[in-house]
Amino acid sequence: MINRHYLERRSFILNSSIYQNPLTERYTSKDMNYLFSADNKFITWRKLWIALAEAQQELGLLITHEQIQELKANQDKINYDVARKKEKEIRHDVMAHVFAYGEQSPKAKGIIHLGATSAFVGDNTDVIVMRDALLLIKKKLVNLLYVLTKICDTYKALPTLGFTHFQPAQLTTVGKRATLWLHDLLMDFENIETQLMKMKLRGAKGTTGTQASFMKLFDNDENKVKLLEKKITEKMGFEKTYPVTGQTYTRKLDYEVLSVLSGIAQSLHKMTNDIRLLQSLKEMEEPFEKKQIGSSAMAYKRNPMRSERIASLARHVIVLTQNAAMTESTQWFERTLDDSANRRITIPEGFMATDAIIEIAINVCDGLVVYENMINQHIEKELPFMATENILMEAVKNGGDRQELHEKIRIHSMEAAKQVKIEGKENDLIQRILQDDSFNLTENEVNEIMNPVNYIGRAPQQVTEFLGEYVYPVLEANKELIGVEIDLTV
Numbered sequence: 389m390i391n392r393h394y395l396e397r398r399s400f401i402l403n404s405s406i407y408q409n410p411l412t413e414r415y416t417s418k419d420m421n422y423l424f425s426a427d428n429k430f431i432t433w434r435k436l437w438i439a440l441a442e443a444q445q446e447l448g449l450l451i452t453h454e455q456i457q458e459l460k461a462n463q464d465k466i467n468y469d470v471a472r473k474k475e476k477e478i479r480h481d482v483m484a485h486v487f488a489y490g491e492q493s494p495k496a497k498g499i500i501h502l503g504a505t506s507a508f509v510g511d512n513t514d515v516i517v518m519r520d521a522l523l524l525i526k527k528k529l530v531n532l533l534y535v536l537t538k539i540c541d542t543y544k545a546l547p548t549l550g551f552t553h554f555q556p557a558q559l560t561t562v563g564k565r566a567t568l569w570l571h572d573l574l575m576d577f578e579n580i581e582t583q584l585m586k587m588k589l590r591g592a593k594g595t596t597g598t599q600a601s602f603m604k605l606f607d608n609d610e611n612k613v614k615l616l617e618k619k620i621t622e623k624m625g626f627e628k629t630y631p632v633t634g635q636t637y638t639r640k641l642d643y644e645v646l647s648v649l650s651g652i653a654q655s656l657h658k659m660t661n662d663i664r665l666l667q668s669l670k671e672m673e674e675p676f677e678k679k680q681i682g683s684s685a686m687a688y689k690r691n692p693m694r695s696e697r698i699a700s701l702a703r704h705v706i707v708l709t710q711n712a713a714m715t716e717s718t719q720w721f722e723r724t725l726d727d728s729a730n731r732r733i734t735i736p737e738g739f740m741a742t743d744a745i746i747e748i749a750i751n752v753c754d755g756l757v758v759y760e761n762m763i764n765q766h767i768e769k770e771l772p773f774m775a776t777e778n779i780l781m782e783a784v785k786n787g788g789d790r791q792e793l794h795e796k797i798r799i800h801s802m803e804a805a806k807q808v809k810i811e812g813k814e815n816d817l818i819q820r821i822l823q824d825d826s827f828n829l830t831e832n833e834v835n836e837i838m839n840p841v842n843y844i845g846r847a848p849q850q851v852t853e854f855l856g857e858y859v860y861p862v863l864e865a866n867k868e869l870i871g872v873e874i875d876l877t878v
Contacts, residue, residue: 409737411737411740411741411744412740414877414878415697415701415740415741415744415877415878416740416741416743416744417743417744417747419524419743420521420524420739420740420743421740423517423520423521423524423739424517424521424736424739424740426466426468427466428517429513429517430466430471430485431463431464431466432509432513432516432517433482433485433509433513434459434462434463434464434466434489435463435624436508436509436512436513436620436624437459437489437500437501437504437509438456438459438460438463439619439620439623439624440501440502440503440504440508440592440620441455441456441459441496441499441500441502442456442619442623443615443616443619443620443623444499444502444503444605444616446619447606447612447615447616447619448606448612449502449605449606451499451502452495454495455493455495455496455499456496458493458494458495458496459489459493459496459500461493462489462492462493465492466488467488467491467492468488470487470488470491471484471485471487471488472484474487474488480506482501482506482509482510483506486500486501502605503592503594503601503602503604503605504592504594504601505594505595505601505635507590507593507635507636507637507723508590508592508593510636511590511636511637512589512590512591512624514731514735515587515588515589515590515626515637515641516589516624516625518587518641518645518735518739519584519587519626521739521743522580522583522584522587522645522648523584524743525580525649525652525739525742525743525746526577526580526581526584526866526869527869527872528743528746528747528750528872529573529576529577529580529652529746530577530862530863530866530869530870531750531869531870531871531872532573532746532749532750532753533570533573533574533577533859533862533863534863534870535750535753535754536566536569536570536573536753537570537855537859537860537863539562539563539566539753539756540563540564540566540567540570540851540854540855541563541851541852541855542563543561543562543563543566543758544561544563544564544847544848544851544852545561545563545841545844545847545848546561546562546563546758546760546763547559547560547561547763547767547840547841547843547844548560548561548562548565548671548763548766548767549763549766549767549770550565554665556766556770558774558843558845559767559771559774559840559843559844560844560847561844561847561848561851562672562758562763563847563848563851564844564847564848564850564851565662567850567851567854567855569655569658569659569662570854570859571854571858572654572655572658572659573652573655573656573659574858574859574862575651575655576648576651576652576655577862579648579651580648583644583645583648586644587626587641588626588627588628588629588630588637589620589621589624589626589628589629589630590629590630590633590636590637591617591620591621591629591630591633592616592617592620593617593629593633593635595635596634596635596722596723597632597633597634597635597722599613599617602616617629634719634721634722634723635722635723636719636723636727638716639712639715639716639719639727639731640716642712642715642716642731642734642735643709643712643713643715643716645712645735645738646705646708646709646711646712646734646735646738647709647712649705649708649738649739649742650705650706650708650709652705652742652745652746653701653702653703653705653706653741653742653745654702654706656698656702656745656746656749657698657699657702657703657706659749660692660694660695660696660698660699660702660749660752661695661699663692663695663752663756664692664695664696664699667690667692667695669762669766670759670762671758671759671762671763671766672756672757672758672759673690673692673756673757673759674692674694674695674752674755674756674757675694675751675752675754675755675756675757694748694751694752694876695752697745697748698745698748698749698752701741701744701745702741702745704737704741705738705741705742705745708734708737708738711730711734712734715727715730715731715734747874747876748876750872750874751874751876754874764840767840768815769808769814769815770815771838771840771843772804772815772817772818772838773801773804773805773815773817774843775818775837775838775843776797776801776817778837778842779797779821779827779829779834779837780793780794780797782829782833782837783826783827783828783829786827786828786829787828788826788827788828792826793826793827796824796826796827797821800817800820800821800824801817803820804816804817804820818834818838821834822834
């Protein structure tokens with residue numbers, strides 16, 4: 389016998405000598421990889437053939453219990469060697485697998501795929517796999533919402549510089565900023581829920597969607613033809629089929645599904661852009677492992693590589709929607725085959741990349757480090773400028789002249805800005821104001837005005853209200869989904 393370890397090594401060598409998709413090799417989870425695997429695809433084909441045969445038998449066609457049992461016994465035993473050899477000969481994947489299944493199930497060979505067209509297994513399987521993949525994405529997105537919610541709540545009252553145009557603006561809080569990320573992802577979650585409710589099977593529609601072959605099988609009994617489709621749909625775990633189709637379901641479904649994935653990618657790209665900028669400012673940092681290397685040349689570096697990977701993969705998901713849009717818009721009449729090769733790449737890669745970025749995002753958010761001292765330093769540098777209006781109001785209340793004091797603040801501000809920008813010194817605006825008797829303010833009064841909490845508005849309350857009214861109900865309704873183990877390959 390050939391040694392098992394030799395075979396494993398031989399397999400590795402062979403695989404290493406050809407291109408491997410990085411999504412399957414480096415990024416995507418085992419669960420998502422399986423959903424788009426050959427095993428899952430062809431086993432689902434066989435489940436559909438069994439459902440078809442069972443429904444036909446229940447409606448009176450001459451199909452025996454023994455034939456169905458034979459099909460079920462071989463459902464999971466895909467004889468790939470036979471199917472590949474046959475497909476090379478006849479250039480048709482569905483008929484190759486009909487032949488291979490029939491070779492394993494000789495008694496049932498004559499009733500496999502009875503009255504069906506290739507899209508019966510192909511399209512229905514695609515819908516089933518996309519439905520299952522969306523459910524997996526939903527589960528992981530719930531877990532991302534969960535860990536991000538903890539960040540929002542923990543830091544809901546921690547003041548931080550707000551930015552518009554990446555220029556310092558009024559203060560917000562770390563938790564309030566994180567709710568902006570969370571809100572986008574909550575919208576994505578709602579879109580997943582909506583899409584799952586809309587998912588329908590293609591059903592048993594025949595070659596051009598007219599069900600003519602099934603009308604022939606059931607001697608033009610329309611009720612039986614409609615019942616056939618209803619029974620198959622229920623056996624495959626769906627409630628409805630698309631009411632009308634050509635040979636295929638409308639490719640607009642693919643666009644809708646990929647648009648949902650694109651939405652998640654957009655949200656995570658925006659979130660990780662923010663994290664990367666904040667890491668550069670040393671206010672926030674993604675997890676960095678003990679032996680992790682940031683740069684092959686600069687040993688001191690702590691690059692935000694996880695966030696960068698999310699951004700990189702997210703762009704791939706976003707552009708895939710254009711593929712689906714072009715495929716839908718260029719279909720001819722009841723069908724054309726120029727969609728097939730494109731969809732084999734676009735749909736799996738869209739799900740695999742989305743699965744990867746959500747897992748990485750969970751890892752990032754679960755280990756996110758917030759540097760409060762650095763945040764406070766940045767506030768201290770900018771808050772004096774922002775506090776000038778409050779200082780002006782307080783000084784006027786103490787008897788000062790508003791116009792005169794406004795001009796003095798303008799002059800002091802320009803001098804302080806010069807100290808910071810040109811001379812590289814600390815912002816001394818507050819010291820200048822304290823030393824100017826015109827303002828008639830004590831150091832304690834100015835310090836009270838300078839408390840950052842005075843400048844965050846309702847940010848903490850907004851976080852509490854948002855989580856309580858919108859997020860916690862979603863987490864509670866989906867609590868059975870919370871708890872996934874993330875094991876990043878690289």
